[in-house]
Amino acid sequence: xxxxxxxxxxxxxxxxxxxxxxxxxxxxxxxxxxxxxxxxxxxxxxxxxxxxxxxxxxxxxxxxxxxxxxxxxxxxxxxxxxxxxxxxxxxxxxxxxxxxxxxxxxxxxxxxxxxxxxxxxxxxxxxxxxxxxxxxxxxxxxxxxxxxxxxxxxxxxxxxxxxxxxxxxxxxxxxxxxxxxxxxxxxxxxxxxxx
Numbered sequence: 001x002x003x004x005x006x007x008x009x010x011x012x013x014x015x016x017x018x019x020x021x022x023x024x025x026x027x028x029x030x031x032x033x034x035x036x037x038x039x040x041x042x043x044x045x046x047x048x049x050x051x052x053x054x055x056x057x058x059x060x061x062x063x064x065x066x067x068x069x070x071x072x073x074x075x076x077x078x079x080x081x082x083x084x085x086x087x088x089x090x091x092x093x094x095x096x097x098x099x100x101x102x103x104x105x106x107x108x109x110x111x112x113x114x115x116x117x118x119x120x121x122x123x124x125x126x127x128x129x130x131x132x133x134x135x136x137x138x139x140x141x142x143x144x145x146x147x148x149x150x151x152x153x154x155x156x157x158x159x160x161x162x163x164x165x166x167x168x169x170x171x172x173x174x175x176x177x178x179x180x181x182x183x184x185x186x187x188x189x190x191x192x193x194x195x
Contacts, residue, residue: 009047011037016058021103025055025111052117059108059118062101067126069094074130080142083133084189085182088159092178095163106160109153121149143189155185 015036019028030051034041048054073086095102108114121127134152137143144151162181165171 005047008039008043012044012047012054013058013061016054017062017100017104020055020058020107021100025107025114028055030054055108055114056117058104059114062104063119063124065098065101066091066094066105067124069098071126074126074133076129076133080137080190081186084155084185087130088155088182088185089178091156091159092162092181095159096166099163099167102160102163106156109156141191144191151189154188158185158188 012033016028016033019032019036023032030041030044030048033054034044037043044054048057070087070090073090075083075086078086091102108118121131131148131152134143134148138145138148158181162171162176165176166173
């Protein structure tokens with residue numbers, strides 16, 4: 001793809017992201033994206049065959065950014081508490097630095113019509129490794145026995161709620177710190193002997 005074409009594709013993804021945050025997934029259309037970019041709608045279809053393909057590319061774009069940030073702190077051999085705290089701390093820091101990516105992932109995950117279409121755990125080596133590690137922790141009785149995707153979704157929700165409360169001014173970061181959030185996540189995830 002030519003640099004100019006690559007740049008337009010990125011502009012389409014960024015503009016679609018902004019519209020999703022503003023209007024939600026269901027109320028974002030290629031017409032609105034084209035109008036915001038001041039381009040013909042056909043330009044969007046040069047890169048994406050339909051609205052669904054565009055939306056899924058937006059999700060994959062933001063998921064790749066998140067994975068790039070989290071991958072360096074995923075280490076086989078770390079104790080469960082150390083690993084979970086490292087991932088939680090890193091995700092909170094990332095959410096403070098790139099709230100758009102976290103918001104996009106949250107919006108897609110909370111849109112029932114999109115959830116079945118999103119990439120699966122097995123579609124990405126980072127998530128495959130993460131869930132294999134969590135399954136090993138679970139088999140050894142180190143984390144609670146519950147459906148792992150559901151457990152991870154709940155941890156993500158805790159982090160999202162913390163970031164949202166900070167942004168809304170409902171929490172003071174000096175009083176409710178990242179360490180407090182890690183402790184909450186640990187209490188949810190770890191078995192009593194590990195916490």
